[in-house]
Structure formats: structure tokens, C-alpha cells
Amino acid sequence: MHKIPNIAVIRLALYAKHLEMLHNDGVELVSSVKLAKMCGANPAQIRKDLAYFGQFGVRGVGYYVKDLLGALKEVMGTNRTWRLGLFGVGNLGKALLGFEQFAQRGFVFTAAFDKDLDLVGTTVAGMEISQSEDIKEVIKGPGCFDIAVLATRADRAQDCSLRIVEAGVHAILNFTPVRLVLPDNVFVENVDFTVRLHALCYSLTTGSDVTQRHPR
Amino acid sequence: MHKIPNIAVIRLALYAKHLEMLHNDGVELVSSVKLAKMCGANPAQIRKDLAYFGQFGVRGVGYYVKDLLGALKEVMGTNRTWRLGLFGVGNLGKALLGFEQFAQRGFVFTAAFDKDLDLVGTTVAGMEISQSEDIKEVIKGPGCFDIAVLATRADRAQDCSLRIVEAGVHAILNFTPVRLVLPDNVFVENVDFTVRLHALCYSLTTGSDVTQRHPR
DNA sequence: CAGGGATAGTGAACCTTTTCACAAGACTGG
DNA sequence: CCAGTCTTGTGAAAAGGTTCACTATCCCTG
Ligand SMILES: NC(=O)c1ccc[n+]([C@@H]2O[C@H](COP(=O)([O-])OP(=O)(O)OC[C@H]3O[C@@H](n4cnc5c(N)ncnc54)[C@H](O)[C@@H]3O)[C@@H](O)[C@H]2O)c1
Ligand SMILES: NC(=O)c1ccc[n+]([C@@H]2O[C@H](COP(=O)([O-])OP(=O)(O)OC[C@H]3O[C@@H](n4cnc5c(N)ncnc54)[C@H](O)[C@@H]3O)[C@@H](O)[C@H]2O)c1
Numbered sequence: 046m047h048k049i050p051n052i053a054v055i056r057l058a059l060y061a062k063h064l065e066m067l068h069n070d071g072v073e074l075v076s077s078v079k080l081a082k083m084c085g086a087n088p089a090q091i092r093k094d095l096a097y098f099g100q101f102g103v104r105g106v107g108y109y110v111k112d113l114l115g116a117l118k119e120v121m122g123t124n125r126t127w128r129l130g131l132f133g134v135g136n137l138g139k140a141l142l143g144f145e146q147f148a149q150r151g152f153v154f155t156a157a158f159d160k161d162l163d164l165v166g167t168t169v170a171g172m173e174i175s176q177s178e179d180i181k182e183v184i185k186g187p188g189c190f191d192i193a194v195l196a197t198r199a200d201r202a203q204d205c206s207l208r209i210v211e212a213g214v215h216a217i218l219n220f221t222p223v224r225l226v227l228p229d230n231v232f233v234e235n236v237d238f239t240v241r242l243h244a245l246c247y248s249l250t251t252g253s254d255v256t257q258r259h260p261r
Numbered sequence: 262m263h264k265i266p267n268i269a270v271i272r273l274a275l276y277a278k279h280l281e282m283l284h285n286d287g288v289e290l291v292s293s294v295k296l297a298k299m300c301g302a303n304p305a306q307i308r309k310d311l312a313y314f315g316q317f318g319v320r321g322v323g324y325y326v327k328d329l330l331g332a333l334k335e336v337m338g339t340n341r342t343w344r345l346g347l348f349g350v351g352n353l354g355k356a357l358l359g360f361e362q363f364a365q366r367g368f369v370f371t372a373a374f375d376k377d378l379d380l381v382g383t384t385v386a387g388m389e390i391s392q393s394e395d396i397k398e399v400i401k402g403p404g405c406f407d408i409a410v411l412a413t414r415a416d417r418a419q420d421c422s423l424r425i426v427e428a429g430v431h432a433i434l435n436f437t438p439v440r441l442v443l444p445d446n447v448f449v450e451n452v453d454f455t456v457r458l459h460a461l462c463y464s465l466t467t468g469s470d471v472t473q474r475h476p477r
Numbered sequence: 478c479a480g481g482g483a484t485a486g487t488g489a490a491c492c493t494t495t496t497c498a499c500a501a502g503a504c505t506g507g
Numbered sequence: 508c509c510a511g512t513c514t515t516g517t518g519a520a521a522a523g524g525t526t527c528a529c530t531a532t533c534c535c536t537g
Contacts, residue, residue: 102515102516104513106515
């Protein structure tokens with residue numbers, strides 16, 4: 046029994062993305078070598094990553110795209126729709142709400158919250174905006190969601206995340222630059238692209254690539 | 262002479278971010294232990310990362326926030342303003358253009374391009390939008406930029422990135438889900454948050470955290 | 478100016494992750 | 508049905524990264 050490297054799990058999402066593309070293109074069979082080329086990975090790594098979760102290929106043949114995709118979705122829990130709740134309908138929040146491709150990938154916004162009373166009650170991308178304080182009521186109804194997307198102003202992020210957790214939500218995609226301090230049973234993924242911009246600056250300045258072995 | 266781990270470089274940006282906060286709060290001195298707590302890192306790692314680039318601390322005392330920040334900025338090439346050119350002024354592009362905090366961190370949009378002729382000529386967040394085809398002219402004038410931010414529709418991304426490279430730009434922050442195929446001397450950082458959402462799904466489904474040892 | 482308490486810098490040990498290399502199985506054509 | 512070819516699955520080796528533990532250095536107090 047092996048321990049599963051955390052990074053393998055994250056790569057699974059990457060593989061699934063590319064399998065989805067292959068599937069859409071009508072490709073039925075793929076080898077680890079071909080998939081690796083698409084993902085910019087090493088074929089042995091793909092095989093090893095998959096091996097942590099089972100045997101999905103056929104020796105001498107390759108992987109059946111549809112089967113592997115289905116298996117990966119099951120492993121990752123993405124063979125269902127996940128409901129998202131947005132906090133902070135500003136610049137970024139509006140872009141996220143209006144991003145149709147989320148739905149194609151199984152993510153649907155069921156609620157949106159803002160502090161600003163001018164926004165509350167208005168509709169953005171077909172979604173009526175609720176007041177942040179009402180989270181506990183909203184979550185009991187059709188606005189119930191599984192994952193919170195945090196895009197409030199930075200100075201409200203900690204505070205807001207606490208209320209999210211209090212309401213019983215245990216997963217947060219955090220777009221604010223704040224490192225949230227929350228109980229251990231809450232899963233947080235931080236997205237900060239200024240850090241990525243800095244990596245580019247370093248590359249341009251020194252001429253040396255900051256190659257990423259891990260997808261990010 | 263040691264080889265510098267690429268990930269160390271990326272962490273530098275993280276340290277710099279937190280040093281910036283300390284500096285704004287008027288803190289003058291910080292130890293590796295304190296900084297590690299803020300960043301969610303190990304103190305030895307911080308010291309080791311810094312050691313790759315020089316000696317910035319005082320034994321028995323700690324690091325002078327202002328000095329260390331200055332040193333890191335120099336190492337990373339962020340002690341100057343970097344000019345950004347936006348491609349694709351849609352949902353996401355508008356949010357990026359309107360994000361004032363970029364400027365605070367030394368990143369300024371000097372040009373914005375779109376394919377849509379209804380958008381070209383209009384002004385978004387104080388920026389006049391040019392036609393994608395005009396990149397070569399724009400880059401010769403005051404609209405010149407160092408880093409391209411790619412937020413076009415996915416099916417135009419590869420094509421658009423090629424034209425960016427042709428115009429002489431060698432760094433791209435790529436928000437599209439496409440893996441760009443470009444010459445080796447072009448630096449690309451991919452931002453794909455659906456992959457992060459999938460990691461959350463996995464955590465929620467299995468109950469096991471996908472802890473990130475590396476900042477992303 | 479000596480002693481105690483901090484804390485950076487760093488070689489070495491340790492741990493994790495990637496890559497290699499090959500056996501096992503699957504298909505093809507004759 | 509056999510030989511040749513392809514590709515997965517996987518133990519083992521290699522590479523890469525993190526953490527430990529210790530030394531060197533500094534500051535402060537008496
Ligand atoms: N816009 C970008 O491109 C971008 C890029 C990177 C990071 N971010 C981060 O995303 C966050 C939002 O950025 P933005 O540009 O959309 O800012 P914004 O000021 O346009 O929007 C913030 C919104 O959050 C709302 N808000 C504040 N406190 C709230 C609370 N407690 N509950 C619910 N809503 C609340 C505000 O009313 C406002 O509508 C910021 O933390 C920013 O640092 C934004
Ligand atoms: N909106 C989001 O929250 C979000 C999230 C993740 C990823 N993305 C990705 O970012 C990209 C943009 O998303 P969006 O929601 O802003 O889409 P959008 O359709 O609102 O905007 C795309 C814009 O790009 C322009 N465009 C197309 N081809 C171009 C070219 N060759 N040169 C310049 N401009 C061009 C279009 O005219 C349009 O204005 C997409 O690839 C999407 O997958 C968006």
C-alpha cells in the first residue's frame with residue numbers, strides 16, 4: 046500500500062482536461078507517450094500517477110480515452126455537478142460569474158453575495174446577488190453550495206471566510222492575497238497570479254527559466 | 262556553487278509579498294521563524310532559499326525588513342516597473358485591466374488589444390483598446406510592454422501568442438486553458454483555476470487534504 | 478568585558494518525487 | 508500458433524527538495 050503523492054492528485058486534473066479534449070475530438074485510444082506530450086509531462090509519470098488509483102490501461106494497446114476519463118472523474122469526484130457560492134461581486138467576481146465554461150466543466154454558481162447594498166438585489170449574469178449576512182438562510186434553500194469562491198476585498202477576506210465556515214462550507218477557492226487562518230478541516234486553495242508574474246520577471250531578468258515540474 | 266531550485270525562486274515572491282506587508286505595518290526586523298509563520302513555510306527553508314542568492318541577515322538578530330525586501334526585489338527583477346500588454350478584453354480581461362493593485366506591485370498595463378471591432382477604439386478602465394493586428398506598431402510607441410497577458414478566447418490563444426512572440430515579446434501570462442506551443446526562449450506561466458477547483462473536489466470527496474508544499 | 482540568549486548560515490541526513498528499465502501482457506500478420 | 512512489435516505496470520535507481528542540527532555571529536545585560 047503506497048502513499049499517494051499530493052501532486053499526483055493535482056496532475057490527475059490536468060490529465061482529465063486533456064482527455065476531455067481528446068474525447069471531444071473523437072479520439073478513442075491514447076498512449077501514455079501521446080498524453081504526456083499533450084500535457085508536457087513524462088510518460089512514466091503518467092503511468093505511475095494512474096497506478097496509485099488502479100489499472101486503467103491495456104498493455105500493448107494504451108488507454109481508452111472514455112474509460113480513463115470516467116475513471117479519473119470518479120477518483121476525483123468530478124463525475125457530478127459541484128455548486129459554487131461567490132463572495133464579492135466586484136471586478137473579478139463578475140468575470141467569474143459570467144464565465145460560461147465553468148458549467149461545461151461541472152461547476153455551477155448557485156449563489157452570489159456582496160456587502161455593497163447597491164449591488165444586493167441586482168442581477169449579474171443571471172444571478173441575483175444576496176447580502177453576505179444572509180449566507181445561513183441562502184444555504185438552506187436552492188442557493189445551497191459546496192464550494193465558496195472568495196473574491197472580496199482583501200481586508201474583508203478573513204472575516205468573510207470565517208462566516209463561510211460557520212455556515213458549514215468546508216472548501217474555499219481563495220482569490221484574495223490573504224493567507225486565511227481557518228480550522229484544519231477546511232480545504233483552501235489559493236490563487237495568486239502576481240506571484241506568477243514575479244516568476245516571469247525573474248526569468249526575463251536572469252534569462253533562466255523557472256521551469257515548473259508541478260502543474261499549477 | 263549550487264544549483265538554485267526553481268521552486269525557491271517562486272517562494273521568493275511569496276516572501277517578498279509578506280515582507281511588503283510587514284514594511285507597510287512599520288515592522289523593521291523579522292526573524293526567519295516569524296516570516297515562516299506568516300508564509301506557512303519552514304524557517305530553515307527560508308534561510309536556505311535566501312542563501313542561494315546571498316547573505317541578507319544578521320546572525321543573532323534577524324533580517325531588516327526593508328533591506329531584505331530590497332535585496333529580493335533586485336534578485337527577482339521587481340525593483341522596476343514592468344509593462345503589461347493585455348490580449349482579449351472580455352470578462353476576464355476587463356477585470357484584470359481594472360485591478361488597481363497591479364500598479365501598487367509594479368505592474369502597469371500600457372496596451373490592450375482585442376479582435377472584436379466593436380471594442381477597438383473604446384476605452385476600458387482608462388485604456389484605449391487597439392486592434393490585435395496592430396501589435397507591431399503599438400509596441401514601437403508608448404504602448405510598448407514587457408509581458409503579454411493572454412485572455413483571449415481559447416481557440417485564438419495559440420494564434421495570438423505566436424503573433425505576440427513575433428512582435429518580440431518573450432514572456433506570457435496565459436489565462437487560457439491552452440498549452441501554448443512556442444519557441445524555447447519564450448517564458449510562459451499558465452494560470453488555470455479549474456485545476457484548483459478539481460483539487461478541492463478531490464479533497465471534499467476523499468476527505469484527504471491535497472497539501473501544497475509549493476506555493477502556486 | 479564576559480556570559481547568556483538569539484538567530485543566520487550551512488553541511489548532511491532525510492524524505493519525496495521523478496525517471497529509468499524491464500517484465501508482462503496484447504495485438505498483428507503471416 | 509509463433510515472432511515481432513507495441514505499451515502498460517512497477518520495482519529500483521536517480522534526482523530533487525526539505526528539514527535537522529550545529530556553528531558562527533551578534534546583541535544585551537550586568
Ligand atoms: N481583479 C483582478 O484581476 C484580481 C486579480 C488578483 C486578485 N484579485 C483579488 O480579488 C479580490 C477582488 O478583487 P476585485 O478587483 O474584484 O475587487 P473589487 O473591489 O472590484 O470587488 C470587491 C467586492 O467585494 C465586495 N465585498 C467586500 N467585503 C465583502 C464581504 N464581506 N462579503 C461579500 N462581499 C464583500 C465589495 O462590495 C466589492 O463588490 C481582491 O482581494 C483582489 O486582491 C483580483
Ligand atoms: N472569465 C473567467 O473567469 C475565466 C476563468 C478562467 C479562464 N478563463 C479563460 O480566459 C479567456 C477569456 O475568458 P473570458 O471569459 O474573458 O472570455 P470572453 O469571451 O469574455 O472574452 C474573450 C475576448 O477575447 C477577444 N479575442 C478573441 N480573439 C482574440 C485575438 N486574437 N486577439 C485579441 N483578442 C481576441 C474576444 O473578442 C473577446 O473580447 C478564455 O480562454 C477563458 O477560458 C476565463
